[in-house]
Amino acid sequence: xxxxxxxxxxxxxxxxxxxxxxxxxxxxxxxxxxxxxxxxxxxxxxxxxxxxxxxxxxxxxxxxxxxxxxxxxxxxxxxxxxxxxxxxxxxxxxxxxxxxxxxxxxxxxxxxxxxxxxxxxxxxxxxxxxxxxxxxxxxxxxxxxxxxxxxxxxxxxxxxxxxxxxxxxxxxxxxxxxxxxxxxxxxxxxxxxxxxxxxxxxxxxxxxxxxxxxxxxxxxxxxxxxxxxxxxxxxxxxxxxxxxxxxxxxxxxxxxxxxxxxxxxxxxxxxxxxxxxxxxxxxxxxxxxxxxxx
Amino acid sequence: xxxxxxxxxxxxxxxxxxxxxxxxxxxxxxxxxxxxxxxxxxxxxxxxxxxxxxxxxxxxxxxxxxxxxxxxxxxxxxxxxxxxxxxxxxxxxxxxxxxxxxxxxxxxxxxxxxxxxxxxxxxxxxxxxxxxxxxxxxxxxxxxxxxxxxxxxxxxxxxxxxxxxxxxxxxxxxxxxxxxxxxxxxxxxxxxxxxxxxxxxxxxxxxxxxxxxxxxxxxxxxxxxxxxxxxxxxxxxxxxxxxxxxxxxxxxxxxxxxxxxxxxxxxxxxxxxxx
Numbered sequence: 001x002x003x004x005x006x007x008x009x010x011x012x013x014x015x016x017x018x019x020x021x022x023x024x025x026x027x028x029x030x031x032x033x034x035x036x037x038x039x040x041x042x043x044x045x046x047x048x049x050x051x052x053x054x055x056x057x058x059x060x061x062x063x064x065x066x067x068x069x070x071x072x073x074x075x076x077x078x079x080x081x082x083x084x085x086x087x088x089x090x091x092x093x094x095x096x097x098x099x100x101x102x103x104x105x106x107x108x109x110x111x112x113x114x115x116x117x118x119x120x121x122x123x124x125x126x127x128x129x130x131x132x133x134x135x136x137x138x139x140x141x142x143x144x145x146x147x148x149x150x151x152x153x154x155x156x157x158x159x160x161x162x163x164x165x166x167x168x169x170x171x172x173x174x175x176x177x178x179x180x181x182x183x184x185x186x187x188x189x190x191x192x193x194x195x196x197x198x199x200x201x202x203x204x205x206x207x208x209x210x211x212x213x214x215x216x217x218x219x220x221x222x223x224x225x226x227x228x229x230x231x232x233x234x235x236x237x238x239x240x241x242x243x244x245x246x247x248x249x250x251x252x253x254x255x256x257x258x259x260x261x262x263x264x265x266x267x268x269x270x271x272x273x274x275x276x277x278x279x280x281x282x283x284x285x286x287x288x289x290x291x292x293x294x
Numbered sequence: 295x296x297x298x299x300x301x302x303x304x305x306x307x308x309x310x311x312x313x314x315x316x317x318x319x320x321x322x323x324x325x326x327x328x329x330x331x332x333x334x335x336x337x338x339x340x341x342x343x344x345x346x347x348x349x350x351x352x353x354x355x356x357x358x359x360x361x362x363x364x365x366x367x368x369x370x371x372x373x374x375x376x377x378x379x380x381x382x383x384x385x386x387x388x389x390x391x392x393x394x395x396x397x398x399x400x401x402x403x404x405x406x407x408x409x410x411x412x413x414x415x416x417x418x419x420x421x422x423x424x425x426x427x428x429x430x431x432x433x434x435x436x437x438x439x440x441x442x443x444x445x446x447x448x449x450x451x452x453x454x455x456x457x458x459x460x461x462x463x464x465x466x467x468x469x470x471x472x473x474x475x476x477x478x479x480x481x482x483x484x485x486x487x488x489x490x491x492x493x494x495x496x497x498x499x500x501x502x503x504x505x506x507x508x509x510x511x512x513x514x515x516x517x518x519x520x521x522x523x524x525x526x527x528x529x530x531x532x533x534x535x536x537x538x539x540x541x542x543x544x545x546x547x548x549x550x551x552x553x554x555x556x557x558x559x560x561x562x563x564x565x566x567x568x569x
Binding site for chain 1: 303306307310314317318320321323324327335336338339340381382384385387388389392397400404407409410411412413414415416417418419421422437438440441442444445448473474477498501502503504505520523524527534537538541544545548549552556557559560563564565567
């Protein structure tokens with residue numbers, strides 16, 4: 001290392017190496033975030049140059065909004081089902097695809113494919129599947145469940161969102177689980193077999209405890225993405241029919257940019273931030289505890 | 295025992311194959327319908343096209359302003375990823391090598407910020423950058439990607455640089471090279487595995503990103519590929535054949551890259567998750 005004695009020299013090195021990153025980071029992430037918190041206490045309408053301080057009234061207005069709560073509860077339900085389904089299916093696929101099956105690399109690559117393509121495109125693809133393919137299939141082969149259009153029925157439209165999300169992310173989480181599974185020491189598994197453990201016992205007593213770190217990451221990612229989903233919601237249902245599938249991100253976007261209630265929208269966004277931060281930090285905290293115990 | 299295993303593997307293989315076919319089926323549906331006319335789709339969307347008619351593609355290609363959108367996406371992704379990797383690796387290097395209190399604080403601050411969801415930032419972001427006239431420009435968008443992508447990249451580089459022995463750099467310093475030279479000659483080449491991982495994760499993110507460009511880029515000539523598909527689809531919803539061709543046009547480049555580099559991409563994703 002160079003000998004830098006003066007403060008000036010230190011500052012120069014620092015500015016060259018870290019200056020641009022720190023500047024971009026602060027102006028793009030931190031400044032808007034702090035300014036956003038400030039805006040929630042004002043009556044800013046998105047247009048006027050001045051705004052007055054209004055205390056907590058934006059939060060009160062957000063919390064009094066029934067549509068907001070419907071959307072929030074629906075998001076919780078959506079996150080619950082997608083997190084469980086994605087992780088269970090992904091782990092199962094990863095488990096089968098690390099058992100030395102013929103062509104397992106081909107399978108891995110195949111299941112990963114949806115993750116290469118953006119949510120809006122995936123949403124449009126499935127909109128076509130639900131509107132044309134499934135309805136055609138249901139009518140021609142007399143399968144009642146498919147014979148009407150899923151996306152025009154509030155309950156089925158919700159499940160359509162869940163299905164497409166699970167389809168999208170399972171391959172990604174599968175890759176994470178595969179990475180965890182191949183890192184399990186072979187001799188541990190062999191020792192368990194010699195001790196007479198069958199494959200179910202090996203899974204339960206050796207593999208699952210060692211896979212806790214992978215579960216931590218994968219559940220964290222699915223939780224975060226679930227709360228923040230926007231693209232698929234927009235392209236597949238756009239919140240319809242009649243706002244029945246408007247998840248929280250889309251709701252925030254619409255509050256701010258469609259109904260021009262910028263400060264209320266931002267108050268809802270800050271609420272979302274607290275929910276996501278709390279849920280993910282608790283999840284990581286408890287899974288880390290599980291890791292230590294093992 | 296041996297025979298049982300082989301039968302079991304056969305069953306697994308068969309079940310997985312069916313599952314994979316179902317998994318890939320949506321793409322196949324888009325492909326076959328992209329060659330059809332509207333009437334043909336409505337009469338039977340599951341049938342193979344009677345003729346390989348490319349007119350949907352030609353229509354979609356011109357109306358989407360495909361070349362333009364493709365180049366916009368390419369420029370935005372390439373510059374953003376280049377700047378994120380270059381600037382973040384330098385930052386992580388100074389964070390690791392200079393154990394100042396301030397550096398430790400900044401590192402912690404950047405890692406903690408990763409918890410902020412984009413929705414918490416987007417409304418004030420639009421206001422701030424709108425008021426200083428930085429909207430509707432690719433370069434502003436690239437700048438934002440650097441700000442949003444920095445935290446994760448610095449975090450990943452930080453973990454890797456910690457494991458590089460200091461002796462390598464000391465030799466270079468004795469030979470009289472400056473810190474910047476040492477970094478680019480010695481350290482940066484060693485970072486190649488992490489750089490690849492970060493580049494893959496960021497390319498997947500930025501190439502496919504929708505909401506940020508949707509908020510920042512207004513003018514039609516600025517649109518990225520996902521944006522131009524979005525607007526095209528909005529205009530031609532009823533004209534399924536063209537819409538499917540537009541989707542195919544947006545998917546094809548990614549699939550080509552995937553076929554060439556699937557191992558690196560999957561490895562990048564799995565390495566990126568082990569933090």
